[in-house]
Every structure is written in structure tokens, then in C-alpha cells.
Amino acid sequence: MDGRQDEVAGAMARLAEGDRDGAASVLRAALARAPDDPEILHGMACVARASGRADLAIGLAGRAIAILPAAHFHITLGCALHEQGHLEPARAALHVATLREPRDVRGHAALAAVLGAMGRGAEAEASLRAALALRPADAALLHGLAARLSGRGAHGEAEDLYRRVRDLCPEEGAAWANHGAVLFALNRHEEALAVLERADGLVPDVAETLNNLGLVRMALGHLPQAGVALARAARLAPEDARIAVNRATILAELGEDGVAERLLRGVLADPVAAGGAEGARAAFNLGTVLLARGDLAAGWRFFEARTRLLPEGRWPDIAPWDGVAPPRGRLLLHAEQGVGDALQFLRYLPYCLERARVVLELPPELQRLVGTTPDPDGLIASRCTVLRPGGSVPGDVVARCALLSLPHLLGMAEPPPFAPYLLPALSAGAGGGERRVGVCWAGNPAYRFDRRRSIPPEELAPLGEVAGVRFVSLQHGVAAGDPPFAMEAAASGDWLETARAIAGLDLVVTVDTAIAHLAGAMGRPVWLLNRFGGDWRWSAAFDRAERPCWGDAASRWYPSLDLFRQAGPDMPACAWRGPVAAVCAALSRWRDGRLAGD
Template identity: 65%
Template sequence: MALRAPVWAMARRDGNRGQGMDKRQAAPDGPDSAARAMALLEAGDRDGALALLHAALSARPACRDADVLHGMACVARAAGRPDLAIGLAGKAVALLPAAHFHITLGCALREQGHVEEARAALAVAVLREPRDARAHAALAGALGELGRWAEAEASLRAARALCPGDMAPLLADRGQPAGAEALYRQIVRLLPDDGAAWANHGAALFALNRHEDARVALEHAAALAPGVAETQNNLGLVLMALGHLPQARTALERARILAPGDARIAVNAATILDELAEGDAAEALYRAVLRDPILAREAEGARAQFNLGTLLLARGAYAEGWRHLEARSRLLPPMRGQGVAEWDGASLPRGRVLLYAEQGLGDAIQFLRYLPDCLRRASVVLDVPHSLHRLLQTMPDPDGQIATRCTVLPPGDPLPDDVVARCGLISLPHRLGMTDIPPFAPYLLPAPAPDLGERPRVGLCWAGNPSFRFDRRRSIPAHRLAPLADVPGLFFVSLQYGPAAAAPPFALERSAEGDMLDTARIVAGLDLVITVDTAIAHLAGAMGRPVWLLNRFGGDWRWSATFDRAEPPRWGDRGSRWYPSLEQFRQHQPDDPDTAWAAPIEAVHAALLRWRVGFATGPLADKSA
């Protein structure tokens, strides 16, 4: 689960963010509603902003309220829907051609890929209000993306002249990541001694997963302006992503000293403490954020609550941990069935529950083990990624519940009319009141692919999804696994997917590409799987196949010691109660990333030598559990 990602902040000199108003207050009409909604949106309370705007629209006809329409356009942009924002901002402009309406329209057009149209809208904004530095800065962004750098620089100079103290707040709208990075590179050239310019360039580089470059930019920003909390915060996040945990802690501690009331920074500081196995201190910070009734309702409160949930689960406080994990619904994008009531876990005499996957394939596979318990209480419409659909057909169904009480929703199909409740897969332990892991039996059972030889077959997966900003900590540079090729008599098969598959650590058989059933058939024919923390670990574990997990220090909550098996492992550090056939090879301290994987890989190499010797005496697939 990738939600325990800290909060990135654009660098600013103005310190703490303002707190949002209580969304239970009565919403006034028109411009006042829009102004209060914008304050909520700035504070991270998108739902509160939307509630105010909806209330205003119900009180006044939308055709007469340009400010409210513009506010809804801003909310749409914040929700990642520039297509909706374009229509709403366009209606606002038609009613009242204000410069800031044109800015929102131009930014939404740019985000949707209509860069020339965006330039035109932003040029109108500049003409209508030539003293608005935001209009000049936004226009510079569009011009830069069009490659019109001389004009972009002129617009930046105009914005700088209008706002000589600090341009950073004007440049928070970054548009497309690659174009934003190029623009910020130009800003740094224009303002080489401006710490905020360097800090925002670092933010754009981090958005492109150019972590080393981001670190250089942010360290330079911190040298130019050492007293800026947001720069230290962002530097801490980059260092965390790179695996430099002690240095990340130092930067985030500096940020907290500079801005002790900033909840974003407090949550980030708690996250690094949790990663460094300082759970008591992390818990204290999370609970301090949640004690503030306003912060608890905002995005920072949701992150604090979710992260607290993962910490409690890692400690074995399952009931409270599952309950706090529910806060993820406030952080994730909208899922299917938004207008349907949440299922409380009670038996349903009529109607069905929409049971949906929320995040990665690994999470979906892990929590499918709760499906039989769910079906004892309700019939289900299951909405999971299409790549899992054929694999689901291999689930054992001794009492016929899956066949009679579970329907898999085809891609693109509308929600059936008889769906009366909804529930995320990860919510099942909480909704079902299950405070411990149910007994394990393999629950994905594909027939194996044909065996291609007599040598032991070992599958290898060394990297996760590179689009996840903190993937560098769980993935292993392929060349570091090269020593495994020295173990004689083994046949290695690549289970790697994505860009990393193109650069294997040594010669591997490339497994067939396809959906998860095709991958599962390959896994079913292997004698052992060695993987980092990806969906492959969950797939092999759910199938009951022997799997060795190379796991980072301070890894995901589900691999924490509280979920270890009591029985001593055969090969690694500990087995897992999630998957009895899985053993971990853990990093035991927060080493420098250049050396952090050395000990676990050496341990895997030694275990493989012993495993290979033992293989001659009988099939080890039956011994690894």
C-alpha cells in the first residue's frame, strides 16, 4: 500500500499554512461562499470547499454566480479533473471575464494538453489585469511549454517586477511535470540567488523522480535560505526517497523547529521516525495532530490517522489499526459507487455489496483472502483490475459461495441497480470485525505452465513501480543481484515487469507477458520465487509457493515482526502469517543506500547454496512452509 507517502510542499517563505474553517458553519451565498471555499481548498479541505459551493448553488441559480462557478472549477482542478474545470471556468468567464477566471481557465487548458489555447487565455488575463503577477507567471509557464523561451523569460521578469519579494507563491501551478521542470530551470537562471526558485526547481525534479538532481537543487536552496521550513521539509522527503534515513530525519527536525505548528511537517517527521523504528515518538506526533479538531478534519489529519493505523497494525493493535486505516478514503481519488452507502459489515437480506480494489495489485491479492468471509454475510459485485479477472477463476470454491454470491464487474460496465452498499477490499478486516489474520490456505490455484527442464527453477523480481516516488527504497538495482548467478545448477526466470525488465542482472529466461493468470502459471511451475516487495510476493504467497522476500529496513506494516510466524524459518529471518510459504531477508539497520542491500543479498546467496544442495534430496517446494 503506497499511501504512507509524506506530504510534498512547494517552497514558500510565508511559513505555516492557514487552517481551514469548520465546514459545519453556515454557508453564505455568492462571492462570500466562493472566498470561504477557496480558503478551505488552500488548507487542503477539498470536500469542505465543495460542500460550501454546492450549498451556494442550491441557494442561487448557477447562471448568476460566476464566483461560485469559478470556485467549482478550482475544486475540479484540485481533484485532478481539468476537463471539468475547463467547462466550469469557461461558464464563469462568459458571465464575468475577470482576469483570475482566465488564469484558472488557462491553467486547466494547459493541464489538459491544450497549451496554445492556454496561452491565449492567459494572455487575455494579462491584458485584463497587467498588474497581476500570477497572470504573468502562469503565462510564462505556457510559453515555456511551447518553447517560446524569450517570451517566457519576459513574462517571468514582469512577474518578478510586480512581486519582488518572493515569486514562489505565484508559481505553485506547475502544469505538466516536464514542462514545469523546464520552466523552473529558466527561473533559476533568471534568479540564481533566489532560494525559493531553487527549492521549486527541486520540487519539479522530484515530481519527475529525478531524485539526485532534486537533492542537489534543494541542498543549494537550503544553503541560500537556511531558515525556510518548506525547503528543509522537501529536502527531508527527497533524502527519504533516496534511502538516506538519518539525514532525512535531520532535515525534517530542522523543518519542525522552523515551523512547529505546521501539521504537514509534523506528519512527515513522524513518518521518518516510524521508518527508523522509533514508533513511540512517531505515534506521539500523529496523535498530537489528531487532537486538534480542525486539523483532524483536514488532509493532514487524514494522513496522520492513516499513518497511525499502519503503525498500530505493525505493533499488533489490530482493531484500532484497521479502524484508523479507514482514513485512506479521504486521501484516495474517488472510487466507484460514490453515491452508495458504506457497508457496515452486517448481513444483507437483499441487495449486493460493491467490493472494490483501491490501489495496487498486491493489495487486491492480499485482501482477496477475506472474500469468503465477506460472502457469508452478503452477495458481492467485485470490481478489481482487469488483469486479475481470469486469475480469480482459480480461487477454490468448495461450498459454492463464490460461484453463486460473487459477480466480477466487467470493465466499463455500469454499476448494477441492486448494489446497496460499498466497501474497499482493504476495509474488510475492519467491517467484518476480524482482529487477527484468518487461517491460511492457498486461495489462488492456477495450473502450472509446462516444466521446461530438470534444474531447479527460480523466479526473480527486483523492482516495483517506478512511478511511486519512494520506489527506490524497496527496489534493488539489478546489478546488485549478479552474485546470485554464481549459485550452480539453477535456472533463473524473470518475473520482472515494467521498464526494469529490460536490464536484468544476468541472463534470465523471460517469462511470457500477459495478465496475472499468465504470470501465476509461470510462478506455479517454479521451485522458488525471490522478489522485493511487489505484487509478485503476494501472488506467490497466495498460491502457497515458496517465496523469499528481500525487504527494506522500516518496510511496509504487513511485513512487520508482529505478523511473523512463531516457527523458526528454514532459510531467512522470519516467516509470515500472511503467507506461510514466505520468508523474509530483511535489512536490519538504516544503512546508506549504496550498502543497504549487501547483507540481505549475501544472506540470500548463502541460503540459495544450501537450498540447492537440499534440492537433490527432494522437492523443496513442500519444505519451505
């Protein structure tokens, strides 16, 4: 018996070294002498699996189990069944293995793989945790659990596991690359940049690493360097639609919209890519490129691809609207993205009401503000009902439409004529003789590319040196606690309170946030500090023909809005200096009543 065990052990050692033929020769000779020895049968099953014959392995492992139902025999059987695509029998075999020998890491790990293939993610995660409890420093297990956690959005816990893998395998570029990717998902951009650059240094020319490196650099505002990384990624993986879309995005940011358009149309020309998530991204990004260029009819059409990227799941039983006046019933008109988008596209509400009676759904914080909309024709009073927070959609609603879809569905290629469409009363105590300027310097930090849109408070500090002006903070969120200089705090509350505060100001200076749209919709003077290659709605295609009073351009969206643009794709440390200096100079002239040419 001991001799047979030695023979099997020797054969398994050969197999581990890659000598399948040698292992098979030893085991066949042993099997001829002892045809019913379960360990020899199991060894032959292992050789069969290693040789790509999972079908033979299933039979051999089954014969071994019939003689001796050992846990490791069940593991081999389960793995072979998995390789053959027999998931439920594989799960059953591996479940038996973990019951028979709960201390065998291999059983838990193999069971996790099968459960994952079956779509039973929570159970797969539990099996991986059981395996890690037995072998906490196993890099493969740590990676497997991290990938599963990251896949369901638990990036914080995944980051810790990926960091442990990186520390266990400090010379493996893939370990650094995975850690960098999850740091990017957590918006920890500086850390992600250092880690991904380390990954690229260890193993250069890996397309996935370069793709993530490009995205991180773009988020940090390192636009030319982002373009270099994504160009390298595209050369390595020219058929990768995801990389093509990402490269098109950075090219559009750099002002190379023609090349960006060709890349995006190339993705859409591939029937496989066009029908998937990358096709939807390509179509949406093409829409923004066309809108930024001023090709609005085509731009609005492609812009509709956003509904494939973020499908509306709140009302699955209500059909999307096609733009045709419904013969009966009402239309559910709803917000879909940020507050700024809702404020901008409420401009189209009267035109929608000419075709359909509307139930208007908005975020709770906009509910009171929308009540200040002028209604000279009585359309809003007679044809629009605001859905109260938590209220049920009325039974006579027959279709639904997002606010951002109105230009496309109404066939309005150009922005409609402007008149202020949000008119709150002046807040108590506002106004007075002193010139008052509201300031907003940061957007939502959860937005992946907020670093490029928002201004570090210290960069805006020169504004506070302009004498004779009383500054009022309009900043919302965490950034409100870190003002660039001493200023008065505006009234807190919902967006109606913010609007009332703006009504009492002489001017608003802001970055690209909802504050810009609110002040613009009210017809209040607003100066927008805009990043290079910024959002499509502030592109030159939407500039007014007439010379602006103060900034680089005036907007067709809001005639009272002047733009102060970054001149080029500078590094973040200096990108805002030019626009901030221009605002300071303009503010001094504005305070004294002098126009730009005076």
C-alpha cells in the same frame, strides 16, 4: 501641461522609492491647481493603494477614467478592486486594460491574479503566457506560471520554468527551493537533492526547503539524514501539521514508532488539522504504525483514513458499506490501489460472502486469475459475480466496499487462517528436473519511494553466480529489459500467465511487489528481500512464532514466505548487500537440500 507631467513623474518616482508622504504632498498641491487632471488623480490613486487605502484608490481611479479612459488607469482600478475583494469588477477593469493596451505586461499579470482568485485557472494561465510573451525573462511571471502549472500537475513544463527562474536568480534560495520541489514531484530525486541542498546552503533554516529536503532524502534511502532535515523543519515550524506528519513518517521508518505515534496523535488532537488533509494523512499513517506494531483492531480503524485521502469517485451514488449484512441487494466489492493489495486482501473474500452477496470489481489483468480461487463451500459460485471490464454495475447493488476495508468492517483483527486461495494450473512446458527460481527485483517506478523497495540490478548480480540453478525472470515493466544477469524470460500476458509460470517454479525470490503476494497466495515458496522499516505488512508483528527455514522470519500472511531483511538504515549503496549475501548462502543450501542449521 508639461509641468504637470513632470510633477506627476516626480511624485511617482518618490512613491517608487517608498516616500509615500512626499509623493502625496506633491500630488495634492498639483491637484489643487488642476482638480480635473486625470494623471494627477491617477497618481493619487496609486499613493492611496500604496498606503493601504484601496477604497480611496477605487474612487480616484474611477474619476480619472471618467475623464480619460487610459489603459493604465484601468489597471490601477482593477488592482484596487481586487484588493477590496470585488473580483468580477476587477476582472472587467483589467480586461478593458488589456484590450486598450495589449502590450502592457502589467495588465495581463494583474488579470491573471484576479482570474486565479476566481478559480478560472485556464484563463489565468493564458494571461500569464500573454505577459511572458511580452517579457520572457521576468522571474516573477515565470514563477507565477510555474506555480500554476505545478498546481494542476503539469510538473514537466513547470520544471523548465522554475529552472529559468533559478538561472535568472542564482543567489536566491527560494528559486532553488521551488525548482527542487518540482524535481521531487517528477521523481528526479538525485537532481532534487542537489538543488535543495543548494537552496539550504543559500538560505538556511527555511522550514519548507528542509521539509522537501527530508522527503527527497527519504525517497533516496538516506534515512538518518532525512530525519535530521525534518527535525530541523519541525523546530522552525512546530505548528505545521504537514511537517509533523512527514517527520512522524521518517521516525517510523527509523524504528522510533513511539515518537512517531505521539506526533501523529498530536496532529489529530488539533481540531483544525484533524479535519483537513493533514488530519487524514496523520490518521492513515497512525494506522500503519499501529498495524506494524501488531495493534490490528485500532490499526485497521485508522487505516480507513485512506478513503479520505483517495476518495472513491467511480460510484458516487452507491453508499459505502457499514459491514452489516444488507437485507436486500448486493455489495460492490472493489480493488482500490495496487495489484499486490488486491491479491493480499482477496483472502477475505469468503468471509465477506458469509454476510453479503457480492459483485467483485477487479483490474482487467486480474480477471482470469481470480477464476482460480478454490471454492470448497460453493460460496463464490453462489454468491459472487465478477464484474467484467467495462461492464455496468448491476441495479441491485446497494453498497460498495474496498477490499482493503474488509478486515475493519468484518471485525477481523487477526489474519484469517491460511490456505492457498489462488491455484492456477501449471503452464505448459514448466517444471522439469532442474531447480528453477523466479526473480523479481523492481516495483513500479512511479511509486515515489520505489528507490528503497527495488534493488539496482547490479546489486542482485551475485545471485547469478550460484551454480546449479536455472533463473527465470518474473519482472514486469521497464526494468524487465535490464536483468541483473542472464535468465530465462517467463511467459508474458496477464497475471494468470504469471501465476502459471510461478506454479512451475521451485522458488521465487522477489522484492516487495505483487509477485510476493501472488506466490504467497498460491502457497508457493517465496523469499522476500525487504527494506529496513518497510511496509507494515512485513513487520515483526506479523512474523510466525516458529523458526524460519531460510530467512530472518516467516510471515503470518503467507506461511510459505520467508523474509530477508535489511539490518539497519544503511545508505542505498550498501543496504542490500547483507540480504543479498544471505539469499545467496541460503540458495546454495536450498539447492543442496540443506536447511539453515545443517
